[in-house]
Amino acid sequence: IRGVKTNIPFIENVVNHPIFVSGQATTTLIDTSKELFNFKRRRDRATKLLNLLGETIVNGNDQVKGRPVPVMDLPVIIPKYDHTHSLPKGTKDYLTKHGPEKFAQWTRNQKKLLVTDTTMRDAHQSLLAARMRSYDQLKVADAIAQRAGDLYSLECWGGATFDTSMRFLHENPFKRLRRLRERIPNICFQMLLRGANGVGYSNYPDNVIRGFIKHSAESGMDIFRVFDSLNYLPNLKVAMESIRKDTNSVCEATICYTGDILDDNRDKYTLQYYVNMAKELEQMGAHVLALKDMSGLCTPHAVFKLVKALRSEIAIPVHFHTHDSSGIAGASIIKAAEAGVDVVDLATASLSGLTSQPNLNSIVNALRGDKRDTGLDLQFLNELSIYWEAVRQFYGPFDTSPKFGSAEVYTHEMPGGQYTNLREQARALGLGARWPEVVRYYHEVNHLLGDIVKVTPSSKVVGDLAMFLLTKGVEPADLVNLEPGTAFPESVVDMLSGGLGQPKGGWPKAVQKVVLGDRKPFKGRPGARAEKVDLEAKRQEISKQFKREINNDDLFAYLMYPQVYTDLDKYIKQNGHARVLPTPAFFYGLKPGEEITVEIEEGKSLIVKLIYVSEPNEDGERTLTFELNGRARECVILDKSIKTESKKRAKADPANKMQVGAPIPAMVSSVAISVGQKVKKKDKLLVLEAMKMQTTVYALADGVIDKVEVQAGDQVDSKDLLVSLR
Template sequence: MCFNLSSRKREVRRAKADEVLGGFVRKMSREPPVGFRDVLLKEGPEGFARAVRAHQGLLLMDTTFRDAHQSLLATRVRTHDLKRIAPFVAHNFNNLFSVENWGGATFDVAMRFLWECPWRRLQELRKLLPNVPFQMLLRGANAVGYTNYPDNVVFKFCEVAKENGMDIFRVFDSLNYLPNMLLGMEAAGTAGGVVEAAISYTGDVSDPMRQKYSLDYYLKLADELMKAGTHILGIKDMAGLLKPEASRQLIGALRDRFPEVPIHVHTHDTAGVGVAAMLACAEAGADVVDVAVDSMAGMTSQPSMGAIVACTKGTKLNTGISLEKVFDYSEYWEVTRGLYAPFDCTATMKSGNADVYENEIPGGQYTNLHFQAHSMGLGNKFKEVKKAYAEANKLLGDIIKVTPSSKIVGDLAQFMVQNSLTRAEVEERAEELSFPLSVVEFLQGHIGIPHGGFPEPFRAKVLKSLPRMEGRPGASLPPTDFQALEKQLQQAHGDDITSEDMMSAAMYPKVFQEFKEFDSNFGPVECLNTRLFLDGPKIAEEFEVELERGKTLHIKALALGDLTSAGQREVFFELNGQLRSVLVKDTQAMKEMHFHPKALKDVRGQVGAPMPGKVVELKVKQGQKVEKGQPLCVLSAMKMETVVNSPVSGTVAKIHVNSDSSLEGDDLILEISE
């Protein structure tokens, strides 16, 4: 891979991280002190919840291992770097409520971009951090995916996650759709986990002009979650919209209504008021708030751990956490964060930004949305994408925006910018436009029913004769046959298939397939340090890779061969003193070699790609008759899928692409003769 940060700078930063970490390790005792996980293991979920509520002072959840890097670094932090600091956290932050280290986008990104097994991450961190509860983000009936799964998949997923060391399941739904939440809560509870039902927050309860999501709306939803038996009540402020006054009103009202239940509040610091909001929540009665270590805090991440610790010191909210240890912890992440500079949101966002109160983009989506926009050729139009995001939200009826609903709004926003469409034009031309697949499926009811219902007549115009779903989407799905799935995976990948593998395949079949093929070809790349993983070795560089204790490879990079017509290069290297070579695809060179005819805009029958992406499905054949609006193919770019519909009625005269063809914007897909 080729990024803007030089290999030399990465090496210097890695050396600095080693030096910092070495100092920490020498100070640590052999066994970590008792933590809140010991309470959980002894007392169970109900006893744990009682202990949290009875605790004197404010408790903190550390998001550095998950949401902080999802928000700041596009979820790209590797297990390699998490493992290095985990023992330090075990020894010095035993009084944390929890460490959030799994779920959300980390599950598929681990396989899709880091070529890691997400389950292995959970297993290895559990060994290194045995005394602090682990917390994950569970998308209700969507588990850790972006779609619906059969009920037995969600239950099995929670069971396997609990077996691998997960403790607390923060269960939410992207639309606060209660049936989806209840399924996730039941699955987590049946697995023996601590259930934290989290209400996704949007709007502003302190603003009398914003009545769709009022205080009464949140209190009624909380009533239902309490009836369902949640152990902890969560507020998930995914975009950082919770202002101090709103914090006092919302948390104060919840504390008055539910005096015995622990309240846990999550926010993002996008506008720069996160610390103030979380202190207001704590003063109003919240038991736990989310923070990230200082060098991984702020902006689209969580509020600063050090700031909360310092502000509560000497008060009734005292966290009991050493500020000096926070400084040491932050020093490690300051150095490590530099290794991921190409993914850092500071490339485009230099400070907090109050425009979040207008666009309401979730912190965890912000950097991913920027990378998605860049991959679609909209990197220089990100300001327009943010404005279009607010307009897309209005088109969809002012919905709650968090994965996967936030992705739907983001897909529509980029579609609007890509095609230079205003909100009024989208509404007017809705019947003829080829909308992203996520938008179509949302309007069909694939992720549930939004508060206030679907927007009309926009929905009717987009769907036309397409079917609508009623009720909980996953309820109609047949259960997955795990025995058949296991046999299928054994045939494809050998007999060594685990229950963890089956869950990965059930959630992300194509991503898991590609991950297994990569792992079979290249082995456990998580053994490489981050500089080598991202940049690759320099010519004549010697390095070691420890596959396991006592098994180390000594490698020296020697030379690169010429580029072949297939876009490959022969790489020469020494492996334990033996000369070797391997053919490797030069993906950058292949992009530069790309040539494809463009669709002519003034020729009605020529259908061009509405965005850069890969053809994942062709729905027509040459010679086939098609009607105007009929689906022709599906394109995918950075998890955004778009159905390309026919602009005219006629016959498919020529197809210029195949499945898996990589296209740029306006590349010719096919020609239709009218």
């Protein structure tokens, strides 16, 4: 309906009125139907999206600002499928009919090698910093459902993608899961769950973890791969119990592999260590055992020996996950298959290799005719690879994985899923050109901490501490010489306090003393110390904050990431749902003359064409002229590149303890003090945040706050003066 703006809601009410629809309306309808004048608040989605596009065109998307626009010359070709055919029966159908116990037995009894496709989660997390949008996944979902029904599962959710989908892509992760489920109802979905850490970076109360698992299962999740970042099994107990009791899903409990079982000189993580852990997980109720080689350290001969031992000692299926950082993980997959592994993780060819998983297409071909033949349709997989290859172009600025496999991974042991994210973090902190130093620091910090299991969130802590020390110019070996209680990233303080649990052998006392200062560490399961959250009271609290009803999507996303979800809610209210924009337009905007189609809901599309971008006026504003469904529309955007010369911040004198400087380049997250306030040494002054790393800044001496040079939201460089005392 188009017409005079003020009349449109009225006309819509008339044409949708039951009497009008029935054909019985007369001229008295308006006089007798007061409900015609009850107007719903218009969402005006088109205007919001035009303003969002305009903002991107004029000022750029913060995610790719300052980086060259990638060449996007490959056409996006969706594999063909016959939509008139009924979907083939898949693993989801079997799980729904028979339940997780029989599903696990079926998995163990299969002669063929079963395959999980990681393209929609770990592959892009490892290669593209977890930036893949649901727009590109949904485009190909129907084809996957029709032609890849023999897959064991699709890993499509959890891990870092829960955070990044909200923080960077402005999407609701639960809605992403449900939309995929609607399109792919026949194949099991798999997620990565960080045990007591949920999909976050710290420990959550037990009832939050249970509620999150239950809601995730209700939203479409079938297989929960649950792990602990330190292999601290008490942290898995609550999640494993919840999966078994509160859902009809599969509990895939995980051993995280590190070290080298073939190296007699490395006796911390031995073959017997892993076998004992597998037995304990089976006793705790695991349906399936996952062997998670997150850094790609498990060489072909090592995995053969390990899988053989595991299969002979436990009765549940074994699912092998690795990364191809070394370049030889494909051989590890073949050897694992020879040893009898039940399921393996692989990625579609064009998003495989390097820090991602080994090549799905090549492994399928290599096993054709073998007793472990996967039975997957190689022709379809190749068509799917062509699609993902074209889509990968859009994410060029995040495609920072190494260009070749390297044996250096056996030294630094960095998880494949962390590599591109850490590189992004280093770039944001101004350390991009010093990447080799970041890698060295990462390796040395790991051994400083006692050679720990490294996977999110423990791996993130190693990365945080490495970059913190590099920024401060402190060698890892010299950390123990720092003054106890020196300001460290919050993640480091939390982990060494026992916030993530306990590593094998405990934490080095000398490091704990410097990082914690007077703070006392605790032992035992962190979740047992966390106070239970009153979920309904929290729901009401959030409802008041957001001024709307809060559903379980909102509740559990908020509980995992309060500030990130708050920012997402604000973004959507201001800009609408950015997920409907094609990916190139979302990241790079439009060029004059460029036209896109935006489907804002099923059956309702907008055709948007950029006509002209004006020069800035005296206020620095540009007028953008669009064509929206054939009609001219304008929006006015402030050009943020036109600004007055800003005053440079003063630097703190490191010799003067009455001047407090920024330890790292970051954004001021919060300020805890005000001018005139008395403070004591080690009192909290403010909190800085840089790429998910939070650092609390403390007073260096007793005194009175003389000046506060910053406020929340300010960007600061390393050593900038933040607070002066007198």
